[in-house]
Amino acid sequence: KSRQYRYPPGPPGLPLVGNLFDVPTDYSWYTFASWAHQYDSKIIHFEVLGRHVMVLNSHKTVQDIFEGRSRIYSDRQQTVMMHELSGWHRNMAVMAYGERWRARRRLFHQHFRQDTVHLYHDKLTKAAHTLLRLLLESPDGFLKHIRHVSGASVLDILYEMEVSPDGDDHMESVEKAVEGFGVLADAGLYLVDLVPALKYLPSWLPGAGFKRKAEAWKLHVDRMYEAAYREVRDSYMLGNPKPCLTSTLLEELGDTFPDSEREEEIISVTGTAVAGSDTTVYAMTVFVFIMLLYPDVQHKAQEELDRVVGRDRLPEIADQDSLPYISAIIKEMLRWRPIGPLAIPHKSVADDWYDGYFIPAGTTVIGNVWAILHDAERYPDPEAFNPERFLTADGALDPRVPDPAEVFGFGRRACPGRHFAQATLFLFVAQMLAVFALEKPVDECGRVVEPTRECSSRLFWYPKPFKARIRPRFDGAEELVRAACAGME
Numbered sequence: 007k008s009r010q011y012r013y014p015p016g017p018p019g020l021p022l023v024g025n026l027f028d029v030p031t032d033y034s035w036y037t038f039a040s041w042a043h044q045y046d047s048k049i050i051h052f053e054v055l056g057r058h059v060m061v062l063n064s065h066k067t068v069q070d071i072f073e074g075r076s077r078i079y080s081d082r083q084q085t086v087m088m089h090e091l092s093g094w095h096r097n098m099a100v101m102a103y104g105e106r107w108r109a110r111r112r113l114f115h116q117h118f119r120q121d122t123v124h125l126y127h128d129k130l131t132k133a134a135h136t137l138l139r140l141l142l143e144s145p146d147g148f149l150k151h152i153r154h155v156s157g158a159s160v161l162d163i164l165y166e167m168e169v170s171p172d173g174d175d176h177m178e179s180v181e182k183a184v185e186g187f188g189v190l191a192d193a194g195l196y197l198v199d200l201v202p203a204l205k206y207l208p209s210w211l212p213g214a215g216f217k218r219k220a221e222a223w224k225l226h227v228d229r230m231y232e233a234a235y236r237e238v239r240d241s242y243m244l245g246n247p248k249p250c251l252t253s254t255l256l257e258e259l260g261d262t263f264p265d266s267e268r269e270e271e272i273i274s275v276t277g278t279a280v281a282g283s284d285t286t287v288y289a290m291t292v293f294v295f296i297m298l299l300y301p302d303v304q305h306k307a308q309e310e311l312d313r314v315v316g317r318d319r320l321p322e323i324a325d326q327d328s329l330p331y332i333s334a335i336i337k338e339m340l341r342w343r344p345i346g347p348l349a350i351p352h353k354s355v356a357d358d359w360y361d362g363y364f365i366p367a368g369t370t371v372i373g374n375v376w377a378i379l380h381d382a383e384r385y386p387d388p389e390a391f392n393p394e395r396f397l398t399a400d401g402a403l404d405p406r407v408p409d410p411a412e413v414f415g416f417g418r419r420a421c422p423g424r425h426f427a428q429a430t431l432f433l434f435v436a437q438m439l440a441v442f443a444l445e446k447p448v449d450e451c452g453r454v455v456e457p458t459r460e461c462s463s464r465l466f467w468y469p470k471p472f473k474a475r476i477r478p479r480f481d482g483a484e485e486l487v488r489a490a491c492a493g494m495e
C-alpha cells in the first residue's frame with residue numbers, strides 16, 4: 007500500500023478471511039485495548055471477510071472522530087437479517103443515518119431531553135415503589151422484579167399501560183423481541199447478510215432456518231411497536247385520550263392526523279424507547295452485583311441516606327443534589343462495568359484520513375468504551391471500584407473528574423435516553439439502598455455464595471444470574487414501603 011492509503015496498525019490477517027480468527031467472540035473490548043497497547047496506537051484496524059473495522063481506544067480519538075467529524079461517522083451498518091427480515095428497521099439505534107433517522111431523533115430528543123424528563127418523575131417514582139414492594143414480598147426474585155419495573159415504567163409512561171408482575175402478554179412480546187435483538191447483535195453477520203439473495207428462499211426449505219427464526223422474532227417485534235400504539239390511537243380517536251406520551255405525540259400532529267408517515271415516526275420512537283428500557287435492567291443488575299461485592303460502599307451510601315433523608319420517608323428525585331455519594335456510586339458503576347463496553351458501532355460514509363492513516367468509506371468504527379473508562383490517566387487505579395474518585399475531599403461531586411459519559415456513546419448517535427436513564431437509576435438505586443441491605447447469600451452449610459464474575463453476553467457487561475440476600479435494613483422499613491405504595495394509588 008502506498009503511504010497515502012496506509013491503514014491504522016493492527017494484527018496481520020490471512021488472505022480472504024482477514025482477521026476472522028483473531029477477533030475474540032468474548033470480552034473483545036479487552037483484546038482491542040491490548041492490541042492498542044501492543045501496536046502502540048490508540049486507533050487500530052483489522053479486516054473481517056473484506057470488511058474494514060477500526061477501534062478507537064482513547065477519549066481523544068473518539069472526540070476527534072465521532073464529535074469532530076460526526077458528518078462522516080454517524081451511520082450504521084445495515085444487515086438483511088436485522089433490518090429486512092426481523093422487523094428491526096423501525097429501531098432508531100440501528101437505523102441508517104439520514105432524514106428518516108433525523109426526524110425520529112428530533113422527536114425523541116424533544117420528549118426525553120434533560121428539561122423534559124421531569125414529566126416522567128411521578129411514574130418513575132411509582133415504579134420504584136413497586137420495586138420495593140416486590141422485593142419485600144419475594145426478595146429472591148430480585149432479577150425478575152428489576153426486569154418487570156424497568157419495562158412496566160416505560161410502558162406506563164409511553165402508553166399508560168398497566169402490566170402485572172405475574173405475567174403479561176405484551177411484556178412477554180417485548181422480552182422476546184429484545185432477546186432476539188441481543189441474539190442478532192451477538193451473532194454479527196448471518197450468511198444471508200453476505201449473500202442477500204438467500205432472503206428469497208422459502209422459509210420451509212431445509213437450510214432456511216434463519217428465515218424461520220427471523221419470522222418468529224418479527225411477530226414479537228411488530229407487536230412491541232404496534233399493539234400498544236394502536237390501543238392509545240383508538241382511545242384518542244374516540245375522544246378519550248390516555249394520559250401518556252403517545253397521546254401527546256398524537257396531539258402534536260394536530261390537523262395532520264392521521265398521517266401515515268408521521269404516525270410511523272411515533273410508532274418508531276415509542277417502540278424504540280420500550281426496547282431501550284432493557285438497558286435499565288442491565289444497569290440495575292450490575293448495581294446489585296456491585297453492592298454484594300462492596301459492602302463498605304453500601305454502608306456509606308446508607309449513612310448518607312440516613313443523614314440527609316432520614317428514615318421517615320423515601321428519597322426522591324429532588325434529593326439528588328444532596329446525595330452526592332449515591333450519584334458517585336452510579337457514575338462509578340457505569341464507569342467500572344459499562345453495560346455496553348463497545349457501545350453500538352458506527353459506520354463511516356466517506357473516505358477519510360486521520361493521523362496519516364486511511365479510513366475507507368463503509369468502515370465499521372467502534373468506540374472502546376471500556377478502554378476509555380479504564381484509562382489510568384483519567385481514572386487512576388481503574389480496576390478499583392471507588393465512588394470517592396468522583397468526590398472532593400469534603401464529599402461534593404468533583405467537577406474536575408471526567409464524567410463517564412462515554413457509556414452513553416458518541417457524537418450524533420449518543421444515547422438520547424440518557425437523562426431518562428439517569429433519573430431512573432437514581433430513583434431505583436436510592437430507594438433500594440434506603441430500605442434494604444443487599445448481601446451475598448449463604449448456602450445450607452453456612453458458606454458465603456460469591457456471585458459469578460462472568461458476563462452472560464458477548465456484547466453487554468451483564469453478569470450471569472446470581473443470588474442475593476435482600477432484607478429490610480431497619481425496623482419500620484416495611485411500613486415505609488407500604489405507606490409509599492398506598493400513597494401512589
Ligand code: HEM
Nearest residue numbers: 098099279282285289349350414415416419420421423427
Ligand atoms: C444506563 C442506561 C443506558 C445506557 C448505558 C445506554 C447506552 C447507549 C449507547 C452506548 C448507545 C449507542 C450510542 C452510539 O452509537 O454511539 C445508545 C443509543 C440509544 N439509546 Fe441508550 N442507553 C441507556 C438507556 C437508554 C434508555 C432508557 C433509552 C430510552 C428511553 C435509550 C434510548 C436509546 C436510543 C433511542 C439510542 C439510539 C440513538 C441513535 O442511534 O441515534 N437508552 N444508548
